[in-house]
Amino acid sequence: MHELSLAQALVEQVDALVAQYRAQRAILIHLRVGPLAGVVPELLAEAFPLAAAGSAAATAQLAFTPSPLRVRCLNCGGEGEASPNHLVCAQCGDWHTQVISGDELLLESVELEGVD
Amino acid sequence: MCDTCGCNLTPGNRHLAYQPVKPGTTAVSVLKGLLSKNDDQAAHNRAHFDARGLLVINLMSSPGSGKTALLEATLAALRGELTCAVIEGDLETENDAERIRAQGVQAHQIVTGTACHLDAHLVHEALHHMNLEGVDVLFIENVGNLVCPASFDLGQHLNLTLLSVTEGDDKPAKYPVMFRAADAVLITKTDLLAVLDDFDPAKAEACLRRLASTAPVLHLSPRKGQGMPVWLDWLRAQLTAHRTRVAQGKTHRPAIQPDGETLHTVL
Numbered sequence: 001m002h003e004l005s006l007a008q009a010l011v012e013q014v015d016a017l018v019a020q021y022r023a024q025r026a027i028l029i030h031l032r033v034g035p036l037a038g039v040v041p042e043l044l045a046e047a048f049p050l051a052a053a054g055s056a057a058a059t060a061q062l063a064f065t066p067s068p069l070r071v072r073c074l075n076c077g078g079e080g081e082a083s084p085n086h087l088v089c090a091q092c093g094d095w096h097t098q099v100i101s102g103d104e105l106l107l108e109s110v111e112l113e114g115v116d
Numbered sequence: 117m118c119d120t121c122g123c124n125l126t127p128g129n130r131h132l133a134y135q136p137v138k139p140g141t142t143a144v145s146v147l148k149g150l151l152s153k154n155d156d157q158a159a160h161n162r163a164h165f166d167a168r169g170l171l172v173i174n175l176m177s178s179p180g181s182g183k184t185a186l187l188e189a190t191l192a193a194l195r196g197e198l199t200c201a202v203i204e205g206d207l208e209t210e211n212d213a214e215r216i217r218a219q220g221v222q223a224h225q226i227v228t229g230t231a232c233h234l235d236a237h238l239v240h241e242a243l244h245h246m247n248l249e250g251v252d253v254l255f256i257e258n259v260g261n262l263v264c265p266a267s268f269d270l271g272q273h274l275n276l277t278l279l280s281v282t283e284g285d286d287k288p289a290k291y292p293v294m295f296r297a298a299d300a301v302l303i304t305k306t307d308l309l310a311v312l313d314d315f316d317p318a319k320a321e322a323c324l325r326r327l328a329s330t331a332p333v334l335h336l337s338p339r340k341g342q343g344m345p346v347w348l349d350w351l352r353a354q355l356t357a358h359r360t361r362v363a364q365g366k367t368h369r370p371a372i373q374p375d376g377e378t379l380h381t382v383l
Binding site for chain 2: 002009010013017021023027031037038039084087088095096097099104105106107108109110111112114115
């Protein structure tokens with residue numbers, strides 16, 4: 001829902017990287033987004049060109065790695081997949097679980113062109 | 117789906133998987149959250165609050181669930197006992213801040229224009245317009261919106277999510293990010309349960325538990341004075357607990373922090 005402001009934050013981070021490495025531009029941006037991150041990757045991809053226009057990320061592509069939603073059970077220690085509104089242990093059925101993957105909204109890496 | 121054998125490849129992403137980094141390009145590992153700039157500002161805000169020993173609570177809900185009404189009743193009940201201040205967030209009008217000021221409490225209104233949520237920078241800016249000397253509790257009433265505010269750390273210590281009985285009792289299942297972010301869930305307008313036949317508080321709580329949330333669920337009607345003693349006692353206990361933490365040099369972040377992300381990021 002706020003993908004445009006996220007796209008702007010992403011462009012700022014990438015611009016800073018390009019400046020830090022004294023590169024010419026960013027080519028490919030690797031993002032990891034989980035189902036509980038509160039973000040829709042397709043909408044972020046749509047908003048990105050708008051936010052990136054005129055920046056060092058203007059021609060960069062976005063590559064999304066979907067992160068599976070997995071929980072660890074605090075009752076039996078078991079780990080397994082879950083869905084966003086059913087974070088219950090698949091093995092013992094207890095709801096006291098901890099999300100170990102699937103809530104990320106991560107900028108993993110950026111491929112830069114023309115690094116000094 | 118794993119990252120090694122290629123079983124996570126689809127026709128849509130295959131062209132990206134096999135490309136080695138081209139000559140002349142450098143791959144730089146970042147591993148930072150997209151919201152890290154907001155989070156940094158939020159951490160500054162939190163440090164500012166902790167230096168003053170004040171407890172900061174962020175209220176979130178759909179529009180019309182009763183956030184301002186809860187604050188009005190709470191501030192009236194705490195008059196003379198605790199010093200409070202309020203930051204209000206709305207797209208337009210100063211109406212909510214005026215209601216708080218009518219209680220004799222300091223309030224600053226953030227008018228966001230079009231932004232559907234508050235963020236740490238807006239809150240930081242608001243603090244410049246406030247006098248927090250001697251304040252015990254700062255309430256931040258977020259923009260009425262059950263989606264976006266859940267994702268933005270403002271520097272608060274606790275999140276409250278309100279759900280009124282005129283909304284669906286399956287809301288926690290429909291808005292998992294928002295309800296997982298709550299340190300306490302307040303079911304409001306309970307005086308109306310007498311005339312409603314389609315809200316089951318037990319079902320709302322069951323949906324919440326399936327989000328792996330251990331947050332307490334409070335039932336209240338601020339306008340009719342129902343459930344207020346339990347709510348006020350909870351609030352007092354939180355303030356005491358927070359003061360103890362701060363005296364030990366510790367702080368508390370709300371339930372918003374993604375567990376999975378902390379396992380991946382570079383701090």
